[in-house]
Structures are given as structure tokens and as C-alpha cells.
Amino acid sequence: MKLQLLLTGNELMAGDTIDSNSAMIAELITNYGWRIDRKTTVGDDLPLLENQIRDLASDSDVLIINGGLGPTVDDMTSLALANATGNVITEHPDALTHLTQWCEQRGFRLNAANLKQTMLPKGCSIIANARGSAVGIKLKIGSCLVLATPGVPSELRTMMRDEIIPLLDAQFASDYIQTQRLAVFGLGESSIQEKVNTRYPDWPDDVELGFRASMPVLEVKLTTRGQNAGEKINEWRGKIIELIDDHLLGDMPLSLAQAVIAAAKAKNLSIGTAESCTGGRIAAELTGVAGSSTVFPGGIVSYSNAIKQQLLAVSESSLASDGAVSEVVVRQMAQGALLALGSDLVVAVTGIAGPDGGSEDKPVGTVWIAWGSQDDLRVKKFFLPVDRSLFQTLVTALGLDLLRRHILDIPGLPELMTRRKA
Amino acid sequence: MKLQLLLTGNELMAGDTIDSNSAMIAELITNYGWRIDRKTTVGDDLPLLENQIRDLASDSDVLIINGGLGPTVDDMTSLALANATGNVITEHPDALTHLTQWCEQRGFRLNAANLKQTMLPKGCSIIANARGSAVGIKLKIGSCLVLATPGVPSELRTMMRDEIIPLLDAQFASDYIQTQRLAVFGLGESSIQEKVNTRYPDWPDDVELGFRASMPVLEVKLTTRGQNAGEKINEWRGKIIELIDDHLLGDMPLSLAQAVIAAAKAKNLSIGTAESCTGGRIAAELTGVAGSSTVFPGGIVSYSNAIKQQLLAVSESSLASDGAVSEVVVRQMAQGALLALGSDLVVAVTGIAGPDGGSEDKPVGTVWIAWGSQDDLRVKKFFLPVDRSLFQTLVTALGLDLLRRHILDIPGLPELMTRRKA
Numbered sequence: 001m002k003l004q005l006l007l008t009g010n011e012l013m014a015g016d017t018i019d020s021n022s023a024m025i026a027e028l029i030t031n032y033g034w035r036i037d038r039k040t041t042v043g044d045d046l047p048l049l050e051n052q053i054r055d056l057a058s059d060s061d062v063l064i065i066n067g068g069l070g071p072t073v074d075d076m077t078s079l080a081l082a083n084a085t086g087n088v089i090t091e092h093p094d095a096l097t098h099l100t101q102w103c104e105q106r107g108f109r110l111n112a113a114n115l116k117q118t119m120l121p122k123g124c125s126i127i128a129n130a131r132g133s134a135v136g137i138k139l140k141i142g143s144c145l146v147l148a149t150p151g152v153p154s155e156l157r158t159m160m161r162d163e164i165i166p167l168l169d170a171q172f173a174s175d176y177i178q179t180q181r182l183a184v185f186g187l188g189e190s191s192i193q194e195k196v197n198t199r200y201p202d203w204p205d206d207v208e209l210g211f212r213a214s215m216p217v218l219e220v221k222l223t224t225r226g227q228n229a230g231e232k233i234n235e236w237r238g239k240i241i242e243l244i245d246d247h248l249l250g251d252m253p254l255s256l257a258q259a260v261i262a263a264a265k266a267k268n269l270s271i272g273t274a275e276s277c278t279g280g281r282i283a284a285e286l287t288g289v290a291g292s293s294t295v296f297p298g299g300i301v302s303y304s305n306a307i308k309q310q311l312l313a314v315s316e317s318s319l320a321s322d323g324a325v326s327e328v329v330v331r332q333m334a335q336g337a338l339l340a341l342g343s344d345l346v347v348a349v350t351g352i353a354g355p356d357g358g359s360e361d362k363p364v365g366t367v368w369i370a371w372g373s374q375d376d377l378r379v380k381k382f383f384l385p386v387d388r389s390l391f392q393t394l395v396t397a398l399g400l401d402l403l404r405r406h407i408l409d410i411p412g413l414p415e416l417m418t419r420r421k422a
Numbered sequence: 423m424k425l426q427l428l429l430t431g432n433e434l435m436a437g438d439t440i441d442s443n444s445a446m447i448a449e450l451i452t453n454y455g456w457r458i459d460r461k462t463t464v465g466d467d468l469p470l471l472e473n474q475i476r477d478l479a480s481d482s483d484v485l486i487i488n489g490g491l492g493p494t495v496d497d498m499t500s501l502a503l504a505n506a507t508g509n510v511i512t513e514h515p516d517a518l519t520h521l522t523q524w525c526e527q528r529g530f531r532l533n534a535a536n537l538k539q540t541m542l543p544k545g546c547s548i549i550a551n552a553r554g555s556a557v558g559i560k561l562k563i564g565s566c567l568v569l570a571t572p573g574v575p576s577e578l579r580t581m582m583r584d585e586i587i588p589l590l591d592a593q594f595a596s597d598y599i600q601t602q603r604l605a606v607f608g609l610g611e612s613s614i615q616e617k618v619n620t621r622y623p624d625w626p627d628d629v630e631l632g633f634r635a636s637m638p639v640l641e642v643k644l645t646t647r648g649q650n651a652g653e654k655i656n657e658w659r660g661k662i663i664e665l666i667d668d669h670l671l672g673d674m675p676l677s678l679a680q681a682v683i684a685a686a687k688a689k690n691l692s693i694g695t696a697e698s699c700t701g702g703r704i705a706a707e708l709t710g711v712a713g714s715s716t717v718f719p720g721g722i723v724s725y726s727n728a729i730k731q732q733l734l735a736v737s738e739s740s741l742a743s744d745g746a747v748s749e750v751v752v753r754q755m756a757q758g759a760l761l762a763l764g765s766d767l768v769v770a771v772t773g774i775a776g777p778d779g780g781s782e783d784k785p786v787g788t789v790w791i792a793w794g795s796q797d798d799l800r801v802k803k804f805f806l807p808v809d810r811s812l813f814q815t816l817v818t819a820l821g822l823d824l825l826r827r828h829i830l831d832i833p834g835l836p837e838l839m840t841r842r843k844a
Contacts, residue, residue, distance in 0.1 A: 013458055015449025016603075016634040016643060020440045022463075027437025036435050036754040041444075062423040071612040074632060112619065152635075154812075177828075190535040210496060213437040213574075214600035221438060273702075275725070279709025280695075280702030283723040287701025290777055290810055298729035299720060301695070301705040307720035307763060311733070341729060355712055389710055390576075404555065 001172040004060040005039045008068045013043040021066050028160050033177035049080040057141035067151040069134040071113035079146050082121035092120040095135045127163050131155045178229040180222040180237045181252035185401050186414020195243040207236045217398035246410045256400040257285040263407040264295045272343030273299030274333040277351035281396040312336030325350050334370035347371045347399045353388045371402045423594040426482040427461045430490045435465040438788035443488050450582050455599035471502040479563035489573040491556040493535035498569050499768030504543035514542040517557045549585050553577045600651040602644040602659045603674035607823050608836020617665040629658045668832045678822040679707040685829040686717045694765030696755040699773035703818040734758030747772050756792035769793045769821045775810045789817050793824045
């Protein structure tokens with residue numbers, strides 16, 4: 001099956017929107033052993049859109065179009081499809097039924113703009129949209145099956161999974177494919193590649209090794225096809241895991257917070273947080289995990305020195321003598337949090353996120369982290385000279401990984417923190 | 423100038439990575455009044471990549487290639503460019519110098535995988551990369567200027583801004599263009615479009631109206647070109663702002679948290695937070711804003727009932743009689759936080775994010791929010807039946823917007839919360 005993807009939207013061409021939809025479509029398609037040959041993206045330009053639809057349809061078995069089904073004037077996929085097939089658009093009864101029911105269920109008033117979404121190319125059939133107002137469009141151009149899908153990610157995902165994948169599965173046999181995705185933190189792409197090159201110069205061509213650097217977790221992906229794909233991938237999965245060592249979090253999808261929650265649950269340990277420079281991010285990551293309430297009683301965001309004193313019993317004299325970003329203060333924050341929150345474990349962070357607040361001896365990017373338990377509290381200083389947003393992301397991730405290593409009794413630090421020369 | 427964009431990477435075709443780079447490139451290009459005609463994306467397939475480079479170069483004045491300059495085996499842009507121009511790759515002295523210095527500055531050891539990044543097409547020149555190890559590649563294919571850029575977003579952004587835009591600016595005159603971007607919360611795309619259709623059926627074609635739904639903020643974008651673009655856009659900006667009314671946060675880029683911090687600073691008010699179901703997200707949003715320390719002393723994440731009692735003085739009897747998700751408890755949380763944090767204002771939230779924990783009378787999606795000051799504390803229940811992650815995002819945004827409306831003395835709620843029929 002030759003499958004191509006056409007995305008439309010001025011917001012994509014002008015950079016107003018980051019296209020996450022094509023990745024979602026591609027992941028689903030790939031997981032079924034098909035592949036997307038090419039992605040093409042154009043703006044909301046009717047003639048250009050018509051031409052692209054004609055060109056791509058003449059060169060594909062399947063053309064998936066995404067976007068342009070919405071209620072606004074810049075949504076013109078339906079019209080472009082009609083023009084490309086030499087048809088008019090007309091009110092589609094199934095679309096009208098869907099839209100009316102959709103609004104009913106949600107207690108929304110149907111508005112005029114929405115009604116535009118019922119005007120579809122004559123003779124097409126609709127693809128059900130369980131989550132939104134815009135139905136999908138299905139029609140043939142020559143021998144090419146054309147499927148138009150909505151731009152709203154949650155609607156697209158459901159339509160792909162429940163409608164389009166089964167439809168494709170019924171019509172096109174899929175290759176036998178095996179993929180393994182590993183979640184890694186603290187080990188860089190080039191470090192892993194170098195380990196692989198050194199240890200396995202004979203790495204087989206048919207075991208595809210891919211990396212996805214999605215801050216802060218790195219995804220390492222293995223892909224094999226055809227006979228014995230299963231055995232082969234497990235063999236090489238074992239070898240790569242050996243190289244990744246204690247930087248392995250587990251199988252994707254897995255966040256650092258999920259790994260921490262799972263480890264803590266297994267040992268029946270609770271975790272509290274005391275955050276200054278991360279301002280609640282560590283707590284937010286932990287509570288983003290369903291079921292985290294059994295592990296996470298709560299946390300304190302002590303952004304000001306006053307709150308550090310009042311809620312975490314940090315001593316005024318330490319703040320005066322050593323400053324808020326110091327070993328003594330982060331230690332007091334951690335101990336204060338263990339007391340106030342009554343948790344078995346704690347992570348406390350205080351640092352300088354910038355852009356202001358840096359000094360000669362404490363430049364922006366300096367951060368002290370304390371983690372562990374009452375009896376075994378570790379304290380360390382790190383230096384992450386990056387912009388405010390990335391700094392907060394990295395410190396949050398580092399704090400979570402230090403907890404993970406503590407819970408799992410893993411000695412040492414993530415390699416990214418030790419690669420620097422002494 | 424006809425400009426096309428070619429993105430490469432198996433991770434893009436397999437959906438492992440969400441492509442934010444093309445949006446970044448497009449936004450810069452668009453802001454200079456140029457446009458990208460088409461974006462094409464292909465995997466790390468050497469012959470396919472070579473062919474696309476040849477095809478696109480023969481049909482463009484400028485071809486910007488993104489990705490495939492990294493240290494790993496799946497990075498093959500340099501080789502593809504060499505093949506497409508009938509050249510070999512060879513160690514480029516400038517690239518080697520750059521890489522050596524880059525590692526020196528960062529105290530990194532130069533590793534073998536990195537060295538691959540110095541092998542460039544014979545006869546090309548490099549484009550400086552101020553932030554990373556991979557230099558860009560500049561060469562001509564026929565009359566087309568080909569520019570290869572790195573995949574790491576921070577490196578790409580700097581290279582585009584400091585190297586490529588000036589280079590294009592020197593060679594190609596840019597149209598006169600005016601854009602206005604408005605940040606809006608609580609008013610949907612279709613509602614705005616309907617207001618526009620009703621109030622301004624004569625909306626001019628040359629004032630392009632675009633929407634970017636980037637949860638939770640909606641960006642409304644106006645674009646005009648040519649003579650008097652300035653006057654025209656300001657005229658229609660005024661009209662659209664009138665329709666958006668109190669849902670307008672300000673000019674993009676602007677987050678809800680930035681709007682809240684700005685409003686609070688202007689009135690010299692401090693804000694504290696007491697979060698249960700949002701688990702620290704509201705605090706994290708506020709502290710994500712540089713300079714937020716003057717407004718935000720801190721917050722308490724009271725995920726468990728025990729912490730609600732100990733740190734926020736929520737009464738055990740209220741928890742027992744009304745439950746943690748109730749009017750009385752959210753009110754006590756807010757009052758407790760005002761006391762514990764000593765802030766002028768507070769926002770407190772307690773709800774059921776799900777997937778578990780729902781009941782007949784308190785289904786998943788139920789949330790109580792209290793906001794305001796000691797003397798003027800508002801409390802309201804909302805129902806947001808969406809998945810856990812979206813629920814936490816929406817409740818965080820809603821809490822921030824309610825604070826914004828309170829500080830600015832705006833009566834009423836965001837329309838999205840009132841559009842439902844009684």
C-alpha cells in the first residue's frame with residue numbers, strides 16, 4: 001500500500017501551530033507495519049489544495065488528509081475535495097444528524113458556523129467522529145482511497161483508531177513488524193550511539209536503531225520486520241539495555257514520574273516535595289500520574305524566603321549567612337518537608353532559574369538538590385546553564401531521577417551530569 | 423522568492439517525534455513577509471532523500487533542509503547533499519574547528535560519533551551553530567540556494583535568526599506585511615467566527631483572520647499585506663477586540679500566568695495557591711514567569727486529606743460530612759492558604775481528575791474552585807468531563823483566569839463555562 005499524508009492549514013505554513021497530528025497518524029500507521037512515504041503540507045489556498053489532492057491521489061493507494069474540516073472560513077478541505085472530484089458540496093444528512101446529536105449531548109446550542117460542517121462533497125460518505133462536531137470524509141479519486149480527518153488531536157486520534165485503521169486493515173495486508181521502545185533518562189544520543197559502535201560494530205542492518213530526544217526522556221527505538229522479527233528484536237533489546245544500564249526507565253510510554261511512582265508503590269514508600277526554583281513542577285509531574293495519591297501526600301512550593309521559614313522551618317540565620325541557594329538551606333527544606341508532610345521520602349530543590357538573580361559565585365543555572373529519607377538524605381549541587389524554562393524542566397527531571405535511583409538503590413548519577421570533565 | 427522546506431528523519435515519518443521545527447522556521451519566514459509554498463517530509467532513506475533534494479531544488483529559489491546533521495547513523499543529510507551534487511563528503515576544516523572549540527567550552531570530551539559531524543560535501547561552506555555541535559551546510563544546486571539546518575530546536579532557532587534570515591534578507595526583498603496576534607481565553611473559535619459573521623458580514627478579504635487553538639489559550643491572528651497595511655490592521659484589530667471583549671488576555675506571546683502576574687504586579691497584590699486536583703500546576707505556571715517572585719510567595723499542594731488538615735486547617739468533620747470535593751472544603755482550603763502563605767489573593771482547587779474516584783453525585787470532572795481575597799472570596803463548582811491530563815490543564819487555566827478577572831474587576835465567567843444550556 002502506498003500511503004501519503006496531506007496536511008492543510010495556514011497556521012501550519014505560518015508556524016502558528018506545531019503539527020502534532022501527523023506524528024500521531026504516523027505512529028498508528030507504523031505500528032500496523034505500514035509506512036507513510038511522504039508528508040506534504042500546504043496552506044488554506046483552495047487552488048493549491050485542489051492540485052495537491054489531485055497530484056497525491058494519482059500517486060497513492062491511500063491519501064489521508066488532515067485539517068480544514070472546522071467551522072471557520074479558513075477550513076476548505078470539503079470544498080477542495082468537491083472541486084478535485086468535479087462535484088459540488090451539499091448538506092449531508094448523516095453529517096447534520098451527527099452534529100445535531102453532538103450538540104444535544106453536550107447541551108450546546110448549534111450555531112451557524114457549526115452548520116458549515118455539514119456541507120460535504122456530493123456522493124461522499126462520512127467517517128464517524130465520536131469526540132467532535134466535524135465528521136470525516138471518505139471518497140475515491142480514481143483508484144485512490146481519500147480520507148479527510150479533523151484537525152483537533154483528540155478527535156483525530158479516536159477517528160484513526162476506531163474508524164480508519166480498521167478500514168485500512170480490512171483492505172490492505174500489513175507487514176509483520178516488531179518494535180521496542182525504551183525510555184531512557186540521563187544518557188545522550190551520541191553516548192548511546194558511541195557505546196553501540198564500540199561494542200557492536202557488527203550491529204545488523206535489519207535491526208533499525210532510532211532515537212527520539214523528547215526532553216527530558218530519550219526514547220530508544222528498535223524496529224525489525226519479516227520472519228523471526230520477534231526473536232531478533234528481543235536479542236538486540238537485551239544488548240542495548242545492557243549498554244543503557246541504570247539509565248533505563250522502562251518501556252515507553254513511560255515518564256520519569258511514572259517510573260518514580262511505580263518504584264515507590266512497589267516498596268510502599270510515600271514522597272513529599274519542597275520546591276523553590278521548580279515552583280511546583282515536581283509535584284505536578286507526580287500528580288499527573290493516575291493513582292499517585294497512594295504515594296504523594298502533597299508538597300510545599302516555598303518560592304519566597306518567608307515561606308521557607310514559616311512552612312519548612314528554614315532558619316533565618318542560614319538564609320542570611322549562606323543564602324537561599326545553599327547546601328544548608330536545601331537540607332533544612334528537605335528536613336522541614338519530611339516533618340510537615342510526614343512522607344518517607346522527600347526531594348527538595350533551590351536554585352537560580354534566571355534570567356535575573358545570578359551572581360559571581362552563584363551564577364544563573366546553579367541548583368542545590370536534597371533527596372532521600374530522614375536517615376539517608378543526600379545533598380548535591382548541580383550547574384545547568386540553560387534558559388529558565390529548560391532549567392525548570394531539567395531540574396524537575398533530575399530531581400525525579402535522583403528519587404528513582406534512591407528508591408531502587410542505584411548508586412551514581414545520570415551520565416549527563418558526570419560527562420563534564422573534572 | 424520561492425521557498426520550500428524539506429524535513430528529514432525516520433522519527434518524523436514513524437511519529438516518534440512531533441515536528442516543532444518547521445513551525446519555528448515558518449514563523450520566522452512569515453514574519454519577514456516571505457512564505458513557504460510547501461513542506462515535504464521524508465524518512466532517513468538515502469535515495470529518497472537525494473531525489474527529494476534534486477526535485478525540490480529544481481523547483482525553488484531557496485530550499486531549507488532540517489534534520490539529519492546529527493552524530494548518529496540515521497543522520498544522512500550531508501551524504502545525501504553530496505550525492506545530489508555529485509560530490510563526496512570530506513572532513514571540513516571549519517566544522518572540525520567549530521566542534522573542537524564547542525567541546526572545549528563545555529568541558530566535553532570529543533567523542534567519535536561527534537566527529538562524523540565534520541564530514542561535509544566537498545566545496546560547501548558551513549553555517550555557524552552558536553548552540554550546538556552540528557554546523558549548518560550551505561551550497562548551490564543549479565540556481566537554488568540550499569541551506570541544511572540542525573534538528574535540535576534551540577540550535578535551529580539561533581541559526582535561523584542569526585545566520586539564515588540575514589542571509590535571505592540580503593538576497594531577497596520581502597513584502598510589506600503586518601500581523602497582529604491576540605491571546606484569548608474562554609471563547610471558542612466557532613463563537614468568535616459567528617460573532618464576526620453576524621457583526622461584520624463585510625469582513626474584508628485582505629484582512630486574513632486565523633485561529634490557533636493551543637490549549638488553553640486561543641490565538642486570534644490578523645494579517646494584512648501591501649500599502650496601508652498598518653492602518654487597516656489596526657482598524658480591524660479594534661473591531662475584533664470589541665467582539666472578544668473581556669476574554670482578551672493581550673498580545674501574543676502571552677500566557678494566562680503572564681497575564682495574571684502582570685495584573686497582580688500593577689495592583690501590587692500577592693497570590694498564593696492551594697491545590698489538590700491540579701497538584702502544583704497553578705504554582706508551576708505562575709513560577710514559569712520570570713520575575714514572578716514579587717507576586718508569588720508560594721503554594722501548598724494538599725493532595726491528601728491529611729495535608730489538607732495539617733497545612734490548610736481544613737476541618738476533619740467537613741471532610742467527613744461533605745467530602746474533599748465540596749464547597750465547604752474548598753473554602754477552608756482558600757482561607758487556610760491565605761493564613762499560611764500571607765498572600766493578598768488565593769486560588770484553591772479540589773476536584774476529581776479521574777480516571778478513578780468518581781461517584782454518582784460527584785462524577786469524574788467535578789471541581790470546586792475558590793478564588794479572591796479574605797474579604798471577597800468567591801466559590802463555584804464546575805464540571806469538565808474530559809481525560810485526566812486535559813482536566814488538570816483546563817482547571818489550571820480556569821483558576822488562573824478567575825484570578826485575572828478578579829484582579830481586573832471583570833464580572834462574569836469565561837463564555838466556555840456558560841455556553842452550556844441551563
